Amino acid sequence: MQVVGYEAASEPRASGALFLAADGEIERRELSSGTALDFRLGDRHCAGTIDADEHSRCNAPTAPYCDAHDRTWICARCTGTCLKDEMDCYEEHAVYLAAFAPSTFKVGVTRSWRLETRLYEQGADRGAHLHTVSNGRIARELEAEIAEQLTDRVRVPTKIAGLEQDIDVAAWHGILDQYEPISTMNLDHGLELERQPVRETVASGTVLGVKGRIAVVENGNTPYAVDLRELVGYELHRAKSDRRLQSSFAAFE
The missing domain is CATH 3.40.1440 (GIY-YIG endonuclease)
Incomplete structure (x- = not known):
């Protein structure tokens, strides 16, 4: 399964979403508050293309898109x-x-x-x-x-x-x-935080909310700010991250 796109939160208290592809099919994974994510990040490569809800894979190492699939506006x-x-x-x-x-x-x-x-x-x-x-x-x-x-x-x-x-x-x-x-x-994003999130690229934890293309995910009593675009191109595996993440001081209280 690969992250092949994202949807920024575009209205009051909206959730945003990730688009996941497996075997050419697209799944929209909503990032509403309280959603549990349990993915480990694998290799990252070009996210390929989406056409009529079908995904065409690309194994080029450039991420999130290779030159052939870059969609600069x-x-x-x-x-x-x-x-x-x-x-x-x-x-x-x-x-x-x-x-x-x-x-x-x-x-x-x-x-x-x-x-x-x-x-x-x-x-x-x-x-x-x-x-x-x-x-x-x-x-x-x-x-x-x-x-x-x-x-x-x-x-x-x-x-x-x-x-x-x-x-x-x-x-x-x-x-x-x-x-x-x-x-x-x-503007009301519905995101209320008690402490400053740590910037990290992670897909494991509980979603606290989404502000634009930034998702805040709590993992191990630490909130992490995740740029959804930085997830595009990653292969996902259904297991909690085994990466050593930077923790906030509150995690040790």
Whole structure:
């Protein structure tokens, strides 16, 4: 069995999921709070492809995908000058701000109807809708302008470092005062932690919750923050991990 994909939590208190493949068939494993995982990680290699709920295996050693199966989204690199042969993002788009505890703020764009979904997928704690425009090109141009002051990308380690923390409200309001948003949102991931999780790649323990693509799993009285993308490509074996994991101090209390 191999992890061949994941689904980020995309709505309030959502669970997220892993997609597991065995003999060409796909299983969706929901990561709802309380779910017990008992997998040991094996070798990691390319996750292959999924087509119409069927999996095509690839044994190339590059993970999560080899060059032949890499699915990089070209629009993510766009700054208003289309990188495709022909522009096709004619849908209405929103330009937004996303806040990550305690004080990391990014600008982004998405199709207007996906605004709240996109904020949840990224694991943001708060969001602000800045502009609504007629197409993706205009949205990317506005994003590029704002990105001269704010970042347009937040790395997973930064998100994990803020899991147990609250938003710096004064800093967030200071940013909002500069951009006069159309609306703002407080996002509820349903993840309440008593201590900071340890970053780890593991598939064994009890799921405490999922925030965007970060799952928090408790194992041996220690919470671990797992980037779901880092699981993609691993072969799974039905046995608890025999790896020596870094424990929090609370595990010895």
